[in-house]
Structures are given as C-alpha cells and as structure tokens.
Amino acid sequence: MHPRGVIVTRPEPGLSETMAAVADTGWLPLASPALVVQRHTLRLPQKLPAAILLTSGQAVSAAVVAAQQAKALDIPVYAVGDRTAQRARDAGFTHVKSADGDARALVALLQTHQQPECGSLLLCSGAGQGVELAAWCRQAGFKVVRRVVYAAKPIQHINAQTCTAIQAAKVAVVLFFSAESAAGWLAALPEAEQKQLAAQASAVVISGRVAGVLRAAGWQNIRVADHVSAAAVMDALGTYPA
Template identity: 95%
Template sequence: MHPRGVIVTRPEPGLSETMAAVADAGWLPLASPALVVQRHTLRLPHKLPAAILLTSGQAVSAVAHAAQQVKALDIPVYAVGDRTAQRARDAGFTHVKSADGDARALVVLLQTHQQPQCGSLLLCSGAGQGVELAAWCRQAGFKVVRRVVYAAKPIQHINAQTSAAIQAAKVAVVLFFSAESAASWLAALPKAEQNLLAAQASAVVISGRVAGVLRAAGWQNIRVAEHVSAAAVMDALGAYPA
C-alpha cells in the first residue's frame, strides 16, 4: 500500500489549515513545523502611517492588536500574498489589498493607490525580512518605517511522531513553504533519517528557491508549485492515489 504520510513543515498560522487540507485530500498529515515563531509587541506611532505593509501572515496578529488599541483598523493594508490579506481582513482591517504573492507588484499597487506625500508606510515583517521590499518602496519615492513584529527561530529537533513515521517508511511527501524553513528542518533531522526520507519520499515545494535547498541536500524527487502560494502547493500534492 502506498504510504499516506505527508509531513507539513509550515508553522502557525497556516499549519492547521494545511493539515486540514492534506487530510481532506485523503492523506495522513504529520505536523512538523520547521520554525518556532516568537511574537514581538508593536505600538503604532502617534502620527499614524498612511498605510501598513505586510510580508507574512505571521505579522498580522501583532499589527491588528496595535491597530485595535488606537481604533485604527481602517488604515489601508497592503499584503504581499492573498492568505496574508485574508488574515488581515479576518483580524478586522477594512481596507486590504493583495499583491498576489509578488512583492514587486505590491510596489505597483502602492504607486496606484498611495501618494508619497500623504505619509510614511509602516512595513511589518519578521527579523531579517522585508529589507528588499523596503528598498523598492523607497526607490519609488515612499518613506518607509520597518518594524520587526516576530522572529522565526529554527527548531532544534524533529518531533518523535515524525521521526517514527520516517523510520517506519510511512512518509510519502514532505511539504516545504520557504527556503529558510526547509534548511532549518533538514538541519534538525539526523543524517540517517535525511537519507531514509530522501530515498522514500518526494518533496512538494512552494518555489524553485526551496527546490534548490533540497537538491543541495541530495533530494531528487521534487515537485515545484506553479505559483508561490499554499493553495498551489496543495494542487501540486494532489489527492491520495486510492
């Protein structure tokens, strides 16, 4: 019988919904988040920004809490991806636009809907992230203030359930959602289990950059999603072959 196990390396937010989608497709999901996310507190400045930029769904909770504190959920929000945009709407923001997963397209959105003279942009991201987007926005004439609202730390060990599934050859697929998380997850996996997994399972990844990390680690069977989105990763996974 074809193994049903699918390891999901995505941290929350997003882990639970991906686990549910994997189960709905007939697979057996195994939660093994590659990163531990630490939230930071954000306070909005007295002079509110003209708009807020979000690079990840990880940033939404801190930003929404800060906006609620000053009753500013009507600030325009520009999200790089659709899921981040939806999380912002779910958190109460009323004016949200998505760049469909393309950071450069977000700059075009800003040029269409915002005027540089109307105030600064608040870019909320993880530690070490958002720097390139901030530079592009500044090149387009905008003043950008960047705030780190979370830090993603690599895990040190793979959980026992995942390790047991690998050793028992019950894993068919591993899902990877970023190059950073792929490198972190592989680094936490003992070499013997890495070799077992690369031989028995395929990887479904969100981008070619992630595929490069896996190829460097010796993986051969890799499927790359057609678009940089969680939905495209699920499309690439497909249904369990009954």
Template identity: 55%
Template sequence: MPASGSRPGVLVTRPEPGLSETLEAVSAAGWEAYASPALLITQHCLRVASPRFAACVLTSGQAVQAAQAALPLTCPLYAVGDRTAQRARAAGFAAVQSAQGDAEALAALIIRKQNPAEGSVLLLSGARQGMALAARLRQAGFTVVRRVAYSARPVRRIAPEVLQALQEGRINVCLFFSSESAAGWIAALPASCRAQATRTIAIAISQAAAAVLKAAGWAEIVVAKTPDARAMLAALGRPGITTD
C-alpha cells in the same frame, strides 16, 4: 509505500498560523497529514512613533498580530497573499488588498494603488526580512517605516512520531513553505533519517526553497506555480493523481 489500507502521508513543515488549516486541507484531499513545523515563531512587541500611517504592508500572516496591536482597524493594508489578507480581515481590518504573490508582486500592487504623497507606509516583516521590499518602495518615492513584527528560529528536534513515520516509509511527500524553514527542518533531521526523507517527493514554495532541498539530496522536487499555500496544495493534488 504505506501499509495496505492506509493513506499515503504528507509532512507539513509550516508553522502556525497556517499549519492547522494546511493539515486540514491535506487531510481533506485524501492524505494522512503529519505536522512537523520547522520554525518557532516569537511575536515582537511593536512600538511605532508615528500616530498615523497612510497604509500598512504585511509580508506574512505572522505580522497580522502586530498590525492589530499597533494600528487602527481602518488603516489600509496590503498583504503579500490571499491567506495573509484573510487573516487581516479576520482580525478586523476593513480595507485589505492582496498581491496574490511574492514581495515583487506586493511592491507592484502598492506602487499601482498607493500615492506616496498620502503619507508614510508601515512595513511589518520578520527579522532579517523585508529590506529589499522597503528599498524598492523608497525608490518609488515612498517613505517607509520598517518594523520587525516577529522572529523565527529553527526547531532543534523533530517529533519522534514523525521520525518513526519517515523510517517506516509512511510519508510520501514533504511540503516546505520557505527556504528558511527547509534549511531549519533539514538541520534538525537526524542523520539516520536523512536517506528516507530525501526519497520523498518535496514540494517547495519557491526556487530558493528548492535549491536548499536539492543541496540536501532530494531527487524529486516540485516547485509551486506561485509562492503561496494554494499553489502548494494544487501541486500536491490527491493521492494517485499527478498534477501539472
């Protein structure tokens, strides 16, 4: 338990972009926020052969930078969730629609709103991601050009101040925003801190992330109602207040 008078701690494993805003939201909800990004993001220099696409599909906010560099700001964008859509609008894109969900919801939105006859679709994703989405869109008649906008690799070490907070019992909840980041963060966690970490409450963005955490020994895991940051924060709630 946290020391008397101190706020209970929440560990945020999300990388930028998104880490800073999540830390702010966690702090505003009454928690002590600890930053421990699980992944290191490398942006890719994007080359696209076609001069024009009917639309662009973003599976992550990490892909906004690549879209901005490769496309006119008038190009219609389909974003996996609200945060990604907000970043696209902030980058200057005028026509942005959010699927408010996951890749399945994103595919459904594009199939409902976009006509395959209007032209090819550029899908920007992370390395080793987006293949199933591209296949689903092609099955629906779309011509899809998939490009890797960024790659993510696990961190090799966790900051000493985070490890100390874990060992001293100052962290009560850990937030995990993907199965990949959960696995990477756990791999970087020293064995001496494993028992303390798995005694925290884990909030997972998906069942896939929850499965990684369960295999690592977490006893108490809460899965967000929808796979997005808003649902993660709703599951966290405020200190001393249990959310459904």
C-alpha cells in the same frame, strides 16, 4: 500500498489550515513545523502611517493589536498574498488589498493605489526580512518605516512522531514553504532519517529556491508549485492516489 503520510513543515498561522487541506485530499497530515515563532509588541506612532504593509501572516497579530490600541482598524493594509490579506480581514482590518504575488507585486499594487505624498508606510516584518521590499518601496518614491514584529527561529529537534513515521516508511511527501525553513528542518533531522526521506519521499515546495536547498541535500523527487502560495503547493501535492 502507497504511504499516505504528508509532513507539513509550516508553522502557525497556516499549519492548521494546511493540515486540514492535506486531510481533505485523502493524505494523512503529519505536523512538523520547521520554525519556532517569537512575537514582538508593536505600537503605532502618534502620527499614523498612511498604510501598513504585511508580507506574512505571522505579522498580522502584532499589527492588529497595535491598530486596535490606536483605534485605527480602518487604516489601509496591503498584503503580499491572499491568505495574509484574509487573515488581516478576519482580525478586524476593514480596508485590505492583496497583491496576490510576491514583494514586487506588492510594490506595483502600492504604486496603483497609494500616493507617496499621503505619508509613510509601516512595514511589519520578521527579523531579517522585508529589507529588500523596503528598498524597492523607497525606490518607487515611498517613505517606509520597517518594524520587526516577530522572529522565526529553526527548530532544534524533530518531534518523535515525525521520526517514527519516517523510520516506518509511512511518509510519501514533505511540504516546504521557504528555503530558510527547509534548511533548518533538514538540519534538525537525524542523518539516517534524512537519507531515508531523500531516497523514499517526494518534496513539494513553494519555490525554486526551496528546491535548490533540497537538491543540495540529496533529494531527487521534487515538485515546485506553479507560483508562490500555499494554495499552489496544495495543487502540486494533488489528491492521494486511488
């Protein structure tokens, strides 16, 4: 019988909803987040920014707490994707737009809806992230202030449940959502389990960059999502074969 196990390497927020989506399609989800996320505190400046930029759902909590403290939940928010935009709305922001794409799409959205003379943009990002987006925004004429609101570090050890499932050949697919997290997750996986997974399981990945990491690690069966989104990853996974 075809193994039903699907390892989800996405951390929260996002892990729970992806686990539920995997289960809804008939697969058996196995949680094995590739990252440990540390939150940082954010305070909005006294002169509020003209808008807040969010490139990840990880940045929403810090941004909304800061906006609540400043009584500024009506500040315009621009999110790189639909899921991050929805998290921002659910958290309390009232004016949220989604680029439904990547960083370039976010810059294009800003150019359509935001005027540089209206004030600076606050980019909430992870450590080591958002630098390229900030540069593109500045090239488009915007003033950008970048603040690190979280740090995502690779896990050091894969949980026992995941290793046991791999050893028992119960894993059919592994879902990867970034090149960095894929590299970190593979580095934490014992060598024997790495070789077994690469030989027996498929990988469903969010981008070609992630696929490159896996090919370098010896994976052959890789499916790349049609575009960079968690929904596209689920589409690429498909339903459990009858």
